[in-house]
Amino acid sequence: MAFDFSQTDEQRMLVETVRQFIEKEIFPHEREVDRAGEMPVDLARQIKARAKEVGLYAANMPEEVGGGGLDVMSQMLMERELGKCNWALQKFVGRPSAILMASRDEQIEKYLLPTVRGEKMEAFALTEPGAGSDAMSISTRAEADGDDYVLNGGKHFISGIGLPDFAIVFTVTGIDETKRGPRKRVTAFLVDRDTPGFSIRRGPRCVSYRAYDNYELFFDNVRLNKRQILGEEGKGFVLANEWLTGGRVMVAANCCGKAERAMELATDWAATRKQFGQTIGKFQGTSFKLADMATELRAADTLVAYTCWKLEQGTMTDADAAMAKLFASEMLGRVTDQAIQIFGGMGLMDELPLEMMWRDARIERIWEGTSEIQRHIISRDMLRAKEQ
Amino acid sequence: MKVLVAVKRVVDYNVKVRVKADGTGVETANVKMSMNPFDEIGVEEAVRLKEAGKATEVIAVSLGPTQCQETIRTALAMGADRGIHVQTDVELQPLAVAKLLKAVVDKEQPQICILGKQAIDDDANQTGQMLAALAGWPQATFASKLVINDDGSANVTREVDGGLETVTVKMPFVLTTDLRLNEPRYASLPNIMKAKKKPIDTLTPEQLGVDAAPRLKTLKVAEPAKRQAGIKVKSVAELVDKLRNEAKVI
Numbered sequence: 235m236a237f238d239f240s241q242t243d244e245q246r247m248l249v250e251t252v253r254q255f256i257e258k259e260i261f262p263h264e265r266e267v268d269r270a271g272e273m274p275v276d277l278a279r280q281i282k283a284r285a286k287e288v289g290l291y292a293a294n295m296p297e298e299v300g301g302g303g304l305d306v307m308s309q310m311l312m313e314r315e316l317g318k319c320n321w322a323l324q325k326f327v328g329r330p331s332a333i334l335m336a337s338r339d340e341q342i343e344k345y346l347l348p349t350v351r352g353e354k355m356e357a358f359a360l361t362e363p364g365a366g367s368d369a370m371s372i373s374t375r376a377e378a379d380g381d382d383y384v385l386n387g388g389k390h391f392i393s394g395i396g397l398p399d400f401a402i403v404f405t406v407t408g409i410d411e412t413k414r415g416p417r418k419r420v421t422a423f424l425v426d427r428d429t430p431g432f433s434i435r436r437g438p439r440c441v442s443y444r445a446y447d448n449y450e451l452f453f454d455n456v457r458l459n460k461r462q463i464l465g466e467e468g469k470g471f472v473l474a475n476e477w478l479t480g481g482r483v484m485v486a487a488n489c490c491g492k493a494e495r496a497m498e499l500a501t502d503w504a505a506t507r508k509q510f511g512q513t514i515g516k517f518q519g520t521s522f523k524l525a526d527m528a529t530e531l532r533a534a535d536t537l538v539a540y541t542c543w544k545l546e547q548g549t550m551t552d553a554d555a556a557m558a559k560l561f562a563s564e565m566l567g568r569v570t571d572q573a574i575q576i577f578g579g580m581g582l583m584d585e586l587p588l589e590m591m592w593r594d595a596r597i598e599r600i601w602e603g604t605s606e607i608q609r610h611i612i613s614r615d616m617l618r619a620k621e622q
Numbered sequence: 623m624k625v626l627v628a629v630k631r632v633v634d635y636n637v638k639v640r641v642k643a644d645g646t647g648v649e650t651a652n653v654k655m656s657m658n659p660f661d662e663i664g665v666e667e668a669v670r671l672k673e674a675g676k677a678t679e680v681i682a683v684s685l686g687p688t689q690c691q692e693t694i695r696t697a698l699a700m701g702a703d704r705g706i707h708v709q710t711d712v713e714l715q716p717l718a719v720a721k722l723l724k725a726v727v728d729k730e731q732p733q734i735c736i737l738g739k740q741a742i743d744d745d746a747n748q749t750g751q752m753l754a755a756l757a758g759w760p761q762a763t764f765a766s767k768l769v770i771n772d773d774g775s776a777n778v779t780r781e782v783d784g785g786l787e788t789v790t791v792k793m794p795f796v797l798t799t800d801l802r803l804n805e806p807r808y809a810s811l812p813n814i815m816k817a818k819k820k821p822i823d824t825l826t827p828e829q830l831g832v833d834a835a836p837r838l839k840t841l842k843v844a845e846p847a848k849r850q851a852g853i854k855v856k857s858v859a860e861l862v863d864k865l866r867n868e869a870k871v872i
Contacts, residue, residue: 243692243695243817243818244814244815244817244818246692247695247696247699247809247814247817248811248814250696250808250809251808251809251810251811251814254808255808287810288808288810288811289810289811289812289813290811293811302811302812303815304811
């Protein structure tokens, strides 16, 4: 099937709505929130309420569960616009984790629907101090005890803002012997914040997205019923792969939006700032930087759109998603860095949003899989095809 | 009560306008186009009238090339019920637009016709007034407040030099919007989706029996002259001297 990336009327209007939403509801607060390193509760509530009114809240989720039912390409366009602002604020234009679609029976009423309605917020808890890129090395374990499981261990770098109401916790529930040696059975549980033995505390401050928190989760003999299992026992990673690979493409889209904003700022500056009797954009040292930014952004945008198109066709591979995430996040790093260079000293001052965007850009090469993990995923496919 | 709102497709207000190299007009190729901001205010006012139970139907009308349907679609996503597109590739001038709108008014019989006080491209500020004259309707221009009375009249507060003036007009009438009439909403996602299903009728000037050919000839379009840099004077005496002898204003 031929691909066509032109926007429909609906997509054009959606982008316009998100753009206006950000300009009115988010940009005016962004610096203050970043400086304080704290998201005021009232402001969070206000952004959330407005996002619900405009129908942007949970727009990524299917209509049958009360979401906006956006197709992949529209989700990507929305994500790209939202990428222009800080995660601490854009988080409240909620996009619940798609993995919740695996909810069944009473989980639907208890977790999925309230999250889509914005009454509950989830945290996605996979990473542990000893298990970052090497997700298989998680050690949080859930031991079967009749119909229950007893959970022990801990998680860290669990992104969120304002304490989550429940966490999707990845645990080890056993070991399988396979031809390639022992393999952990990983199971995802839905764990309510008020479950006895479960405690949460704020992690260290982060240089990127200052007001966006990361949490440390501790499980001390937390008793869970098997009804708390999301998906099937032992199928945690299958579940994660099924629902979350698309998330990497959305991170890539977010990066493209942010890069566009940095580029616009740098272009405005280059067209107006004068040195040596002319605007600095007249010097090739500046103008060629702009040209490179625009070209790289176009390449990333096209790659993201193509990957979304594959996702929509059902032909996207892990390597496809990894390429989009890798290229877009690294492009963002280069674009924000060069934008600072064009601004010179002013670029580093906290009067302008650029220094914040430069700091924020740094995490994009790390979370949702580091650039090295993305390269591993891409090259693994290539080598496997040739290996004897 | 039907309300007709005119929506014009213009160069987006954020775009830095450039004059075409041959001086025949403004560059519109590869330029972002949007609904005229004053018309957005018009759509908002009409939709509010509907939400308040005063209006029963809001019709958005746009005149010009095929792409005007995008502008109509935006009005539908804001809450208008249906659209009318008068399709023509002819350059439309205020009098032609007023005549075409008059033909649409005759067909639709609205009680209020809302237009922006001017479009931000040519800033003509003529169409609303011409339409009122052609239709023989009262007009309330530069409106900053609209109150519909029970007796089929409306009180309109107008922004005039030196203050506000309130006029009473009988329906049907023409209203042109000023900036402070309201703050337009942005289309919500559910309304964007609903807009897809709302109908847009397409008409032509010929079907409406209107000759839309331009009457005015544009001789030349040029950028405003670059402003000269200012100077600093050292004393009041020097200032007075310069005003008297160089600027010759005192």
